[in-house]
Amino acid sequence: MRIICLLFLLCAGRVGAQTAAPDSARAGMPSNEAFLNEVLTQTPDSVFYLVAGSDTCRFEKFDYDEWIKYHLQEMVPLPTLNELSYKVHVTKEPYYWQQDRLKKATCITGKTADSLLALPSGSKVYSISRPYFTDDGQYAVMDVNLLYRPVTMHGFTLLFHRTPKGWKTIGSKQNGKTIN
Numbered sequence: 001m002r003i004i005c006l007l008f009l010l011c012a013g014r015v016g017a018q019t020a021a022p023d024s025a026r027a028g029m030p031s032n033e034a035f036l037n038e039v040l041t042q043t044p045d046s047v048f049y050l051v052a053g054s055d056t057c058r059f060e061k062f063d064y065d066e067w068i069k070y071h072l073q074e075m076v077p078l079p080t081l082n083e084l085s086y087k088v089h090v091t092k093e094p095y096y097w098q099q100d101r102l103k104k105a106t107c108i109t110g111k112t113a114d115s116l117l118a119l120p121s122g123s124k125v126y127s128i129s130r131p132y133f134t135d136d137g138q139y140a141v142m143d144v145n146l147l148y149r150p151v152t153m154h155g156f157t158l159l160f161h162r163t164p165k166g167w168k169t170i171g172s173k174q175n176g177k178t179i180n
Contacts, residue, residue, distance in 0.1 A: 028137050033101035035131045035140065039160065039167050040104050049125045050105035051113050054095040057129035057143045058157050058175055060088045072171040074161065080134055084141045084159075087132040095130040117147055127155075138162050143175065 030038065064081055099107040105126070108116070113125045129143040138161065145155030159171035 029133055031101065032095065032130050033098055035133075035167070036097075036105070036128065037101075037103045039158075039169070048105055049108050049113065049116060050097060050102070051110055051125065051127040051147075052096055052099075052107040053110070054097065054130045055127040055143055055145055056092075057088045057132060057141060059132070059141045059143075059159075060085045067171070067173060071173045072159070074170050076139065076159070076161075076170070080139050083134050084132055084139060088141065091130075091132065097128075113147060131160075140167065145175070 064078065067081070068076075097105070097107050099105075108125070113127075116125055125147045127145045127147060131140045131142040133140045140160040140162075141157065142160075143155055143157050155175045156172045157175060158169055160167045161170045162168075
């Protein structure tokens with residue numbers, strides 16, 4: 001009986017360790033920066049500013065019926081959307097982008113972002129949430145927000161699907177909010 005209990009505890013410990021591992025630690029999963037580098041190859045900007053502390057993702061708040069009807073380019077199983085929504089909901093710790101792993105972005109502080117936005121040159125400053133991946137590594141979601149002055153921030157929640165050619169954007173939902 002003690003041996004069975006010991007085996008049970010060992011197995012439970014392994015399962016807990018696997019579920020507690022960060023997304024990028026799982027086999028075949030890109031790091032957050034590698035994912036960002038890959039999906040940003042689709043943007044026309046050669047270099048831009050990125051607020052070093054990641055923004056929050058809004059995916060947990062969507063009405064899935066609306067999302068499925070109007071914003072998806074392909075069908076995604078509801079359990080997959082629920083998995084991503086759950087991960088966004090439970091992961092609240094901040095993430096700080098690692099500059100040495102980014103190709104197109106220059107990380108800046110929030111204070112520097114405010115000063116750049118005040119310049120008439122119209123510097124492009126983004127605030128991007130960390131990506132959230134499904135356990136099988138086939139889908140990801142993240143928010144990309146372009147900051148403007150004087151009072152607006154426009155962005156999108158983007159849903160991605162991994163294909164043999166790389167990550168493909170398969171859905172987007174526009175977000176907008178006022179900064180006071």
